[in-house]
Amino acid sequence: MDARGALGERMAKRRTQAWLLALAAFALVAADGPRDARLQLAVGQVEIAPAPGAGFAEAHSGDVLPAGSQVRTGPGARVEIRVDAGVVQLYERSLARIPSGPEGARKLEIARGAAGFDIHARGGQAPYEVRTPHSVVLVKGTRFTVTADPDGSTVSVTRGVVGLRRLGSADRELLVHAGFGAAGGAGRPFALGLLDQKGDPWEAWSTGAAPSRPLPAPSADRLAPASPDETEVVLQGAHDATLHVVASRAEHRVVLFGSNGFNAALSKADLDQVLRGNTALLGPQLLGMLRQRGVAPAAFAHQVLDNL
Secondary structure, three states: OOHHHHHHHHHHHHHHHHHHHHHHHHHHHHHOOOOOEEEEEEEOOEEEEOOOOOOOEEOOOOOEEOOOOEEEEOOOOEEEEEEOOEEEEEOOOOEEEOOOHHHHHOEEEEEEEEEEEEEOOOOOOOOEEEEOOOEEEEEOOEEEEEEEEOOEEEEEEEEOEEEEEEOOOOOOOEEEEOOEEEEEEOOEEEEEEEOOOOOOHHHHHHHOOOOOOOOOOOOOOOOOOOOOOEEEEEEOOOOOOOEEEEEEOOOOEEEEEEOOOOEEEEEHHHHHHHHOOOHHHHHHHHHHHHHHOOOOHHHHHHHHHOOO
């Protein structure tokens, strides 16, 4: 074989190797691409509709849920769904929809009822979204519960952090940390509240227990009318007075007041110092209130600062 023939053979081999590498890369991308949702466990009356407008039929563990399908549960029923981003646990008397098209791999709609989510972080990808008729929950990688009722929606976070905003709104998202929740929608702004600390709702799903809802913010004791620049945190224990925290983004300060007559104000700089360990800036009365409600000073400061 002359030099020209040898060169041609080498070039042909390189082209073949390049094609094989391209095919291998394509296979890896395809294997790592979005996967259809699947029912991992169905308990009681669980039904699925495989496409928009299709009728519902009895569901079984292992059934595939392609984009566009719906799942509903009857009284006392529940279902665990494996989605591309993690696991969803749908409670009784609930209806969930997987959007049609590519969005089906990164979004889920809770039309009514409640669901728990355990979603892993998505790196540089767009966040996983959970939608209700009133809200959009932007998931950072966390464990949380969402409810959808006719008079509003709630989100309760047990691990990590989620962003929350009203459906169809371009407002800045409300950040909700572990141990807190938010309630609102249906014409009401979302207000942060302290969660009931009894048990793990993820574990309670196994017994069919209904998820606890964050305490909604009472309006009778408001220090001032709510505005787009305000976020309200409500800390309330089972047998003690309510503590309201009104965070004003415009002024970078918080005003605290309680139904027992407590009233105080803190600046953003004060809360920054609390994160650095200087908890004395909160004062003995506020520290005592937080202790009664099971809230660490740093967790309290972090939750308020993230919404200033």
